Amino acid sequence: MRPLLVSRFTATSYIGRGIGETAASLRARRSGLVPCAFETVRLDTYVGEVPGIAQESLPGELERFDCRNNRLAQLGLRQDGFLEAVRESAGRWGRRRIGLILGTSTSGMLATELAYRRRDPASGALPPDFDYAATQNSYSLGDFVRRRLGLEGPASVISTACSSSAKAFGAAWRMIEAGWIDAAVVGGVDSLCLTTLYGFHALQLVSPAPCRPFDAARDGISIGEAAAFALLERAPASLDSGSILLTGSGESSDAYHMSSPHPQGRGAREAMEQALAMAHLSAADIDYVNLHGTGTPSNDAAEGYAVSGLFGPAVKASSTKGATGHTLGAAGALEAVICAIGLTQRLMPGSANTLRLDPELGLDYLCETRPDERFRRALSNSFGFGGSNCSLVLERAA
Amino acid sequence: MSARHEGPAVLSAFVRGVGLLGPGLPSWQSGAPVLAGAAPYQPCPTVLPAPQALPAAERRRTGATVKLAIGIAQQAVDAAAIDPVRLAAVFASSSGDGAICHEICETLATDDRQISPTRFHNSVHNAAAGYWSIATGATAASSAICAYDASFAAGLLEALTQIAVSGAPALLCAYETTYPEPLRAKRPAPDHFGAALVLVPAPQAGGLARITAQLSDAPADRMSDPRLELLRAGIPAARSLPLLRLLARRESGRAVLDYLPEQRLAVEVLGCP
Numbered sequence A: 001m002r003p004l005l006v007s008r009f010t011a012t013s014y015i016g017r018g019i020g021e022t023a024a025s026l027r028a029r030r031s032g033l034v035p036c037a038f039e040t041v042r043l044d045t046y047v048g049e050v051p052g053i054a055q056e057s058l059p060g061e062l063e064r065f066d067c068r069n070n071r072l073a074q075l076g077l078r079q080d081g082f083l084e085a086v087r088e089s090a091g092r093w094g095r096r097r098i099g100l101i102l103g104t105s106t107s108g109m110l111a112t113e114l115a116y117r118r119r120d121p122a123s124g125a126l127p128p129d130f131d132y133a134a135t136q137n138s139y140s141l142g143d144f145v146r147r148r149l150g151l152e153g154p155a156s157v158i159s160t161a162c163s164s165s166a167k168a169f170g171a172a173w174r175m176i177e178a179g180w181i182d183a184a185v186v187g188g189v190d191s192l193c194l195t196t197l198y199g200f201h202a203l204q205l206v207s208p209a210p211c212r213p214f215d216a217a218r219d220g221i222s223i224g225e226a227a228a229f230a231l232l233e234r235a236p237a238s239l240d241s242g243s244i245l246l247t248g249s250g251e252s253s254d255a256y257h258m259s260s261p262h263p264q265g266r267g268a269r270e271a272m273e274q275a276l277a278m279a280h281l282s283a284a285d286i287d288y289v290n291l292h293g294t295g296t297p298s299n300d301a302a303e304g305y306a307v308s309g310l311f312g313p314a315v316k317a318s319s320t321k322g323a324t325g326h327t328l329g330a331a332g333a334l335e336a337v338i339c340a341i342g343l344t345q346r347l348m349p350g351s352a353n354t355l356r357l358d359p360e361l362g363l364d365y366l367c368e369t370r371p372d373e374r375f376r377r378a379l380s381n382s383f384g385f386g387g388s389n390c391s392l393v394l395e396r397a398a
Numbered sequence B: 001m002s003a004r005h006e007g008p009a010v011l012s013a014f015v016r017g018v019g020l021l022g023p024g025l026p027s028w029q030s031g032a033p034v035l036a037g038a039a040p041y042q043p044c045p046t047v048l049p050a051p052q053a054l055p056a057a058e059r060r061r062t063g064a065t066v067k068l069a070i071g072i073a074q075q076a077v078d079a080a081a082i083d084p085v086r087l088a089a090v091f092a093s094s095s096g097d098g099a100i101c102h103e104i105c106e107t108l109a110t111d112d113r114q115i116s117p118t119r120f121h122n123s124v125h126n127a128a129a130g131y132w133s134i135a136t137g138a139t140a141a142s143s144a145i146c147a148y149d150a151s152f153a154a155g156l157l158e159a160l161t162q163i164a165v166s167g168a169p170a171l172l173c174a175y176e177t178t179y180p181e182p183l184r185a186k187r188p189a190p191d192h193f194g195a196a197l198v199l200v201p202a203p204q205a206g207g208l209a210r211i212t213a214q215l216s217d218a219p220a221d222r223m224s225d226p227r228l229e230l231l232r233a234g235i236p237a238a239r240s241l242p243l244l245r246l247l248a249r250r251e252s253g254r255a256v257l258d259y260l261p262e263q264r265l266a267v268e269v270l271g272c273p
Helices: A018-028 A060-065 A068-077 A082-093 A109-118 A139-149 A161-178 A194-202 A266-278 A297-311 A328-345 B028-035 B056-061 B064-080 B098-108 B117-122 B127-136 B148-166 B226-234 B236-249
Strands: A004-013 A046-048 A098-103 A155-158 A183-190 A226-234 A244-253 A288-290 A316-318 A377-384 A388-396 B011-021 B088-092 B142-146 B170-176 B193-200 B209-216 B253-257 B264-271
Touching (some): A004 A328, A060 A139, A068 A082, A068 A139, A068 A183, A082 A098, A082 A139, A098 A161, A098 A328, A109 B098, A139 A155, A155 A161, A161 A226, A161 A244, A161 A377, A194 B117, A244 A266, A244 A328, A244 B127, A266 A297, A328 A388, B011 B236, B064 B127, B064 B170, B064 B193, B088 B127, B088 B148, B148 B170, B148 B236, B148 B253, B148 B264
Parallel strands (some): A098 A155, A288 A316, B088 B142
Antiparallel strands (some): A004 A244, A183 A226, A244 A388, A377 A388, B011 B209
């Protein structure tokens, strides 16, 4: 497949609204995941809660889509001139020639959780104002963003847990390559809800402290929330210096277990190898790997094994989840955008919170953010429940 | 890549195997004559098969959605006589498992809030994709996509696109299970329904038909039997029925499938001799 131009990108997470704040936080290695005070949740854990979601209001005609996830989506769309960039792109290609493929794991699930507290005492019915299609359903995110952007091209939402929005990049790329569309809005939005907080807690995968990816004493994830978007377009014949390109994407399945990775990261390695092959690169060409790096003992061990096995022990790598928390279905898009920010600003983000590296994991794991004028190629990993793996390669045009 | 061209895309593949499970349609083998109009339609509730391909420990943990998806995927793969290990798979459904969602929400509405870890990891939209991969040892890419009522056409479009780009076969598995109350009132559906297709890039002996899809402004086709039309209109995966009807008749023709508000997916079917 021919490389695509990532003509615009933006991210909103706990560490910042838009590229500027996000980059500043990455430079400062800012984390500050906070003790969970979300909604009525009483769990001994830390979260990356995005401020300002409650104040976000949807346009009147899209009122029925009102829920935390779609508010976060809109908050994200409003940053970095993204709405304007999509409008320009629609003018160039046509509304029907721009696809929309987003990833989420829980969409507007919180709306359903809250509606279940307001059931009719006699009949058990959910309240009349609860709108399943516009909130809980996975496609609610796609439907809302498509309307908000005024797009009319092919659309879908990918929901493969924590690889969802990385896979959105691959799916949109294929659709452009096959000729369905000329450009695509891709991204991921996931927001805090009780299902994931209590669910990961039930699986004993949540840390009681801020998560510490690749630390010898790592003990679980911290859940975050984010909205990250990118506009992918057919690359023009000549590129501006510093343009960001999507050059590789690889997807695989573990065929191993629903909630644990293959211990040697078999599927992870296959996804990375495919992404490199598509980009016509060898492992030595990659300057930096943004790890999935959730901070659970088994995830990081499997990924460390797979990454060091493929790239060798000298590859520079880090997880940015110590800063943002694990943003689940949004993580793939968020971390692809973090790579794009890093490539644009020539910096490799250091890992927040990681204090004492696990010597077993065999990588040049970055605990400090590192400026690097030669930083040109990044690979980003996203792995999810069900053994769903996706790796992306992003490059900076010379 | 041969599929690329400027202007509207037209993508083709060959149907090599079909899986079907729905009310009064217990398999493709017995359902095809009904859809073709050669046998009477006798509605009765969908019966879900136990997923024999899964290890016993995993089998016990699966709900209706996984049983349905694995059941139809297995039918299609068996009919196609294809090895699932390297077969890319697209799972398309408008929702995850409704019963699990209900149980989790009910628990979270109490003060207890201790949800079952198994239920939690089975609640993900890609649970069926994950169990299919575990059951068959499939290590190829698999996706789980949702486009609400447009989920079947979105899945077909993704599968055809994968085949055009990769030149490799793909499994499309579209399925929908019913929600229990009180969610059912918000998302009513008559019954469980699933349809699966094994699609291959080149004609092979034993194939059913060549299909060619493009976006269209034409209205979606309906089923002439009102009871089948009720399924088509009421279950996103059953939006496939006009296509399945043509495949069942082993005839050439065109089926327009429901997709997004602005456009439908028109599928030309060319029966294989």
